[in-house]
Amino acid sequence: MSNDNHVQETILKAFSDLIRQYGYRGTTTKKIAAVANVNESTVFRHFKNKAGILKALTQDYLLDVKQAANDFEFHNDIETDLVQAASIYQQFIKQHQSIFLLSLHESAEFPEIESVINQLPQYFHDLLMDKFRELMQTGEISAEIDIATEVDSFVTLCFGNAVASFVYPNSALFIKSEQFLENNIRTFAKHLK
Incomplete structure (x- = not known):
């Protein structure tokens, strides 16, 4: 798995875990970045926004x-x-x-x-x-x-x-x-x- 794919999977998992805990509205890109242990700009680079992460999921x-x-x-x-x-x-x-x-x-x-x-x-x-x-x-x-x-x-x-x-x-x-x-x-x- 390439590093980009690994980062995307990590972000998707963080998003998925946070949705279970906070729902969609309560899940922010800042929280996603923190749980995925990446910069928020990395989240935006891979998915543009939260809606992009949901689409990938x-x-x-x-x-x-x-x-x-x-x-x-x-x-x-x-x-x-x-x-x-x-x-x-x-x-x-x-x-x-x-x-x-x-x-x-x-x-x-x-x-x-x-x-x-x-x-x-x-x-x-x-x-x-x-x-x-x-x-x-x-x-x-x-x-x-x-x-x-x-x-x-x-x-x-x-x-x-x-x-x-x-x-x-x-x-x-x-x-x-x-x-x-x-x-x-x-x-x-x-x-x-």
Whole structure:
């Protein structure tokens, strides 16, 4: 990694960490520079302004959505596939926690973030719709279920627990990852059979 790329990554990480703590408005280029251990002029040279850093952060998010797509591999076993999908989903949201929090807390100010955030659930929705249809034809899931409703429920279940993990980590709303995958997702998968 070149020094310029390293500096950019350091600034992006500082920005991401500060957004979680202070929100977008409370995150200043002075704070970003201090946390990244660079001069404020270095921040401006690499990103022009705070909006440029946000744009770079959302571009990284979109690249990672594509990578998540490449990481997902179906095994034609509904329990295995849904546990894997939920696990990838949880890891992805944790990795991009700052952008999700920004979306949740300051979406009125940043409507463009909402369309970026929606790409992950939409991707999983579309992928699972196709896979559920295929598994229904092979008999792996029941022909009696409403595929669209079940896919919507699954995506909402995964999104809700992942977001609860960093918004309400000490609440009954959040179920620890291992328990969520083993109990909730496997139960959901069994209900589809």
